[in-house]
Amino acid sequence: MTIFIVPDDFPTVQAVIDNVVPPILVSGDSIEVRAGMFPSFVLPDEDQNVDPLERVRIAGCGIGRTIFFGGASDGVVIDGSPQTYLKDFTVQGYSGSGVLLQVGPNLSGDNCVIENVEATFNEVGFDIQTDDNTLVNNIATSNATGEGDGFEISGSTNFLKGNTSKENTTGYHVSGILNRLANNVAKENTEDGFLLDDSGSITILDGNTALKNNIGINCQTDNNRIVENKVCNNTTIGIALVGAEGAEPNGNRVDWNIVRGNGTMGQPDNAGIFVIDGAGTVEPNSITFNKLKLNEDFSILDGAGLATPNIYNGNVCTDNPSSPMEACDPGIN
Template identity: 35%
Template sequence: MVLRIVPSVMHPNVQAAINDSSPGDSIKILAGTFDGFEVDVENLKIFGCGIGRTIIAGAPAQGSNNGVVVDADRTTLQGFTVQGFDQDGILANSNNNVLKEIESNFNLSINIAGNNNLILNCHSKFSETGFDINGDSNCVIRCESTQNGDGFQISSIINKIINNHSINNEFSGALVLSSQIILNNKIIGNGENGLFVGTENNMMIDNMVCNNGDSGIFIPSNTNTIDSNIVRNNGTDINNAGILVLAGSTDNIIRFNKARNNVDFDIEADPPADMNNTFDGNKCGNSDPPGLCT
């Protein structure tokens, strides 16, 4: 295992260091601004000097318009900022990678297209989508999406989104599609829906969903579990609610949520959704139809 330093005489940029590396090697990127790169060697560890000190900008990764492209499994990326690319700041196509303490600004997204990746303590700002999760069985923990278009978009299956913040994004805090676990997140001050639950078999548990422009939790789909969330101060007109269940939605379980001061109801179920879903133990001020709160 070899440690390579960038910049150095032998390795003036990150791509040169990757091209000389073998699986298990490490690359240390010093403070400064560097071009993008593609990781095509497995099991590399690539470390910067920290967010705002090591900056990936300028020329994109070879053969793309993305900042950093990860095509090899078991890559570790840690401790740098990536900014100003026409496409994704980071595009992870491969599996079993770790992205830790990465900041992405003014890019399309942090795009996780592979499976079984860990994204930890990362930040995304001023992008079209903060975090775009397209692969399966990924885990996103303690990340922050702020002032993007949509905060999170999760469109594959069995991803775990835990202890994150999605705050002050222009559109939805999180677009949730197909069998995700959304646990203990703060989804606050987004322009549209806090949580948009677009497809089946999702679990939304212990989230704080507050001050979003449209509904706090919007459910046009089936067989989801909405459990023990705090849902407050969401909505601006009669088309919104704290928790809004559309007429065609069936077999959802909405239980033990605390909903207050939402417009125009804390919980609203368009008939026959009030009969075709389970409402149990919800603490709220009002509902439509009446009786969905205890």
């Protein structure tokens, strides 16, 4: 294994990647980047390095110290290099994605690890189009132009833990299948904290915090598990089961969440948990053992009312009623 130092050995990361006569960067090598500001890079550069590269480690000196600064459409691009490890830097000011994992011409670019990386002032912070990646302790802030997603997950079977998404348009936008998000924070995003859109399904959200977004968790699709999250002080709805027209959510489990102080804007249909009319008609949604307090106007609001096909059990609601009343344990509203 060889370690290359930027800018001591080469002026940029891309210069290491593009040095192919002889090819000095091989699978298993590391690139360490000192403090400073550097341009974007693509690994591998398909115009220069046609051989697949695996297990390459690229590490900076820390968030705010090593900075890849805007100028190209995307910042740090992993173009089909599996098991790449990215750590300890900031990606800032790109008109596209700050960090992009995509399928390359030779390999699929799966099984990458991104740890302690900040993406700020890009169109999208982290754009994950491949599978089986792990994102731990990363930060996405102020990615609010265009799509404005802090984390955009269109690949499958990815795992996100301990990340923070703040002041973006959407905090976490999940459209792939079989992804899991655990112990992440979505705070002060102008639209959704967590969006499970109607092109994906079978996502697990557990132990996350959604705070002061427009909608805390917006579930538009089927067969997801939303468990033990804290969903507080979002301006309209805490947890929404509201799919695209004609594709209302079915078969979701919304269990053991703390849902508090949502609906601060005072608009119609504000609620701690809102279930649109038609949701659950194919397979009932199960909404059980949630603790709801100080939500406006309803603790739980099901658009189908007494005709709801959904299952409610053990929900504890204080300060505000539910509709239908059976959605909360009797006498605890």
